[in-house]
Amino acid sequence: METAFTPFASFGGGMGIGLGTVLLMLGLGRIFGATGIMSGLVFVENRDELAWRVALVIGMVMAPGLIFVVTGTMPALTVTVSPVMVVISGVIVGLGASLGSGCTSGHGVCGLSRLSVRSIVAVPTFMATAAITVFVMRHVFGG
Amino acid sequence: MKLIFALFTGLVFGIGMAFSGMMDPAKVLNFFDVAGTWDPSLAFVMGGALLVTFFGYKLVWRRNAPLFGGRFHVPSGTVIDAKLIGGSALFGIGWGIAGFCPGGAIPALGTGRWEVVLFLIAVVGGFYLRRLLASVAPAQVKQ
Numbered sequence: 001m002e003t004a005f006t007p008f009a010s011f012g013g014g015m016g017i018g019l020g021t022v023l024l025m026l027g028l029g030r031i032f033g034a035t036g037i038m039s040g041l042v043f044v045e046n047r048d049e050l051a052w053r054v055a056l057v058i059g060m061v062m063a064p065g066l067i068f069v070v071t072g073t074m075p076a077l078t079v080t081v082s083p084v085m086v087v088i089s090g091v092i093v094g095l096g097a098s099l100g101s102g103c104t105s106g107h108g109v110c111g112l113s114r115l116s117v118r119s120i121v122a123v124p125t126f127m128a129t130a131a132i133t134v135f136v137m138r139h140v141f142g143g
Numbered sequence: 144m145k146l147i148f149a150l151f152t153g154l155v156f157g158i159g160m161a162f163s164g165m166m167d168p169a170k171v172l173n174f175f176d177v178a179g180t181w182d183p184s185l186a187f188v189m190g191g192a193l194l195v196t197f198f199g200y201k202l203v204w205r206r207n208a209p210l211f212g213g214r215f216h217v218p219s220g221t222v223i224d225a226k227l228i229g230g231s232a233l234f235g236i237g238w239g240i241a242g243f244c245p246g247g248a249i250p251a252l253g254t255g256r257w258e259v260v261l262f263l264i265a266v267v268g269g270f271y272l273r274r275l276l277a278s279v280a281p282a283q284v285k286q
Contacts, residue, residue: 001169001173001180002173002180002182003164003167003169003170003180003182003184004182005182005183005184006164006184006187007183007184007187008187009162009163010163010164010184010185010191011190011191012159012163012191013158013159013161013162013163013165014159014163014187014188014189014190014194014195015159015191015192015194015195016155016156016158016159016160016162016163017156017159017160017163017165017188017192017195017246018159018192018193018194018196018199019155019156019159019195020152020153020154020155020157020159021156021196021199022195022196022199022202022203023148023151023152023155024149024152025199025200025203025204025209025215026199026203026206026210027145027149027152027209027210028145028148028152028209028210028211028213029208029209029213029214029215030216031217031218032152032156034244034245034246034248034249035245038245038249038263038266038267038270039270042267042270043270051146052145052146052149053149055146055147055150055153056149056150056152056153057153058150058153059149059150059151059152059153059154059155059156059157060153060154060156060160060250060253061249061250061252061253062150062153062154062253063153063154063156063157063158063160063161063250063253064161064250064251064253064254066158067158067161067162074254075161075162075166075167075254076164076167076169076170077168077254077256077259078167078168078169079168079169079241079242079256079258080168080169080172080242081168081241083261085240085241086241086243086258086262086265087262087265088237088240089237089240089241089243089262089265090237090241090243090261090262090263090264090265090266091237091265091266091268091269091272092233092234092236092240093238093245093266093269094237094265094266094268094270095233095269095270095272095273095276096229096231096232096233096234096235096236096237096269097230097234097245097266097269098230098269098270098273099226099229099230099233099273100226100227100230100231100232100233100234101220101227101230102231103234103238103244103245103246104245104246104247105244105245105246107231108192109189109193110196111218112193113193113196113197113200114200116218116221117221118218118220118221118222118223118227121223122227122228123231125228125231125232125235126231126232126234126235126238127175127235128232128235129232129235129236129239130175130235131175131177132236133235133236133238133239134172134175134239135176137240138178138179139179
């Protein structure tokens with residue numbers, strides 16, 4: 001399925017992601033890593049640590065609704081694979097991101113921005129395996 | 144106040160995520176599909192996010208502490224090990240299968256789509272799988 005090339009919306013949206021990331025460091029002194037935040041909700045260490053994560057996630061989840069109220073359209077979301085593949089992908093993402101201590105937000109945005117050596121290794125690694133996976137699924141097995 | 148700030152931060156991040164297109168699995172997968180329906184938009188997301196975060200972090204770290212007290216929690220590890228590379232490689236495979244990543248899927252919950260719920264439950268399953276592996280083969284997968 002084709003999607004439109006949106007350089008301006010994507011760059012602007014990226015700046016929004018960056019702004020949220022910087023604000024979390026400014027206010028709470030924390031890295032904006034979605035995997036770490038999620039895992040903090042699942043494996044609770046203490047209540048204070050839980051509270052800010054819950055508030056952060058509520059804010060994140062409110063975003064599409066707010067966009068809908070203001071613009072009248074819900075952000076596009078097209079799932080191109082079967083529910084079974086969604087589940088398999090989720091398990092691998094959860095396992096991989098927790099083993100590798102981060103995902104696109106933690107390593108990709110926060111880690112690269114502070115020139116973390118671990119992130120400089122992690123990001124090209126997951127970009128490469130993602131590209132290989134897409135190639136194999138779409139062009140080797142067809143899809 | 145701290146929690147309202149966290150909620151606002153999550154909202155900014157989520158709005159950025161929605162406008163950037165990172166929330167849409169079809170768009171994410173097309174970024175990797177150079178040999179097919181390529182959509183380079185996500186490079187612009189990364190560009191925008193890194194630009195703001197790179198300079199934003201530098202400004203924030205001129206302060207001695209975050210606005211709401213405590214200290215800046217910044218990962219200091221520099222060890223490149225099999226866990227980092229293997230975990231990141233796995234994450235990329237999972238990301239490439241369906242096009243969902245945790246940072247995009249959490250705000251995407253707000254669209255009310257069941258596939259997103261399914262994905263996030265599977266991610267939590269992946270977190271538990273990692274814990275299970277850690278109890279079987281501690282040396283390889285424990286923190």
